[in-house]
Amino acid sequence: MTPLKTRGTALNPHNRFQPIATDRQVDDGWYQAPEDTLCPDSVATEVTDERVRTIISRNRSPDVPFDQSINPYRGCEHACIYCFARPTHAYWDLSPGLDFETRLIAKPNAADQLRRELDRPGYRPATIALGVNTDAYQPVERERGITRQLLEVLLEYRHPVSIITKGGLILRDLDLLSELASQRLCSVRVSLTTLDNNLKRTMEPRTAAPATRLKVLRELSAAGVPTGIIMGPVIPFVNDHELERILEAAATAGAIRASWILLRLPLELDELFQDWLQRHFPQRADHVMARMRDLRGGKSYQSEFGKRMTGSGPYADLIRQRFNRQARAVGLNREPEPALRTDLFRRPGSEQLGLL
Known part of the structure; x- marks a missing residue:
């Protein structure tokens, strides 16, 4: 199948929850396209609205440093081929492949629902991770503005929030982020996977360029927002050789913290990533796997x-040692990360101005 421009994959693997599968890649002779019909070299993004009844998701995984999160969108136009969230699109009767990148679901009532959940008498504040499963600052946010609406609510309630993104659009909300940070209510991690523009274009087509992500770190840091990076994922023989340079560039741009995540290939992502490897790195694909x-x-x-x-074994130990050594050398992770404040939480319009 011919790769599509600015998309991570042209594949649309079968939805594992559907009992019937069709294979449109097999020519059985029944369909004959007109001679002047050409396959499109790209696919437009479709956005469907969902009126959600809950917006805060709870997490019990010991592998991540947060208990609750909000995702303004399902699916992600950034089209990162390695995205661990791709298999979740199957829950909506869509494919984790091209559908994940092109058939998005927006939550226009997210801010209103967040107010309702924060106003519940039994709610107790804890840092909300914003845009963890899919990026809150993907391109559709420019028009929909759902992420900004959520930040406005969180600022009004003085509620702590942490953000992970690889989108330059986050700088649009610098006013809100800097005000939150001035009260120790906000931190930002930028996903920085490569400094190579060519690799970026094939691996994560619609994300911000590496130079733009470094600019995000500089401007957020200058505005007083605590910043860090996540080198995720580390992919053997694809971007692992950049580890030291990425950490140095991040520290120079103002990041104070850094972490790393090994490539994860759950469910349908295994097929999608291996197809991408064969297309872009055929000579090393078998070596990578x-x-x-x-x-x-x-x-x-x-x-x-x-x-x-993080995986296990000698290679995982080597990545860990390299990462820790370089982080120390460039001044990252010098001090334990301070917790964001929860004692400032208030419910506007009520008599409770703080959590007792």
Whole structure:
């Protein structure tokens, strides 16, 4: 199948929850396209609205440093081929492949629902991670503005929020983020996977350029917003050689913290990523997957807590040692990360001005 411009994949693997599968890649002779019909070289993005009844998701995984999160959108136009969230699109009767990038679901009532949930008498504030499953600052946010609406509510309630993004659009909300940060209510992590523009264009087509992400770090840091990076994912023989340079560039741009995550290939993502490897790195594809199986106990992926983020074995130990050594050398992770404040939480219009 011909790759599509500015898309991570042209594949649309079968939805694992559907009992019937069709294979449109097989020519059985029944359909004959007109001679002047050409396959499109790109696919437009479709956005469907969903009126949600809940907006805060709870998390019990010991592998992530947050208990609750909000995702303004389902699916992600950034089109990162490695995105661990792709398989979640199957829950909506859509494919984790091209559908994940082109058939998005927006939550226009997210801010109103957030108010209702924060106003509940039993709610107790804890940092909300914004845009964890899919990026809150993907291109559709420019028109929809749902993420900004959520930040306005969080600022009004003086509620702590942490953000992970690879989108330059976050600088649009610098006014809100700097005000939140002045009360120690906000931190931002930028996902920085490569400094190579060519690799970026194939691996994460619609994300901000590496130089733009470094600009995000500089401007947020200058505005007093605590910033860091996540080098995620580390992919053997694809971007692992950039580790030291990425950490140095991030520190120079003002980041104070850094972490890393190994490539994860759950469910349909395994097929999608291996197809991408064969298209873009055919000479090293088998080598990459052999190393992944070394890291995952002989499989493409392990889902066990404690292993899924970093893998195991000599190569995982080597990445950890390289990362920690370079982080120390450039001044990252010098101090434990301070917790965001929860004692400022208030419910506007009520008599409760703080959490007792």
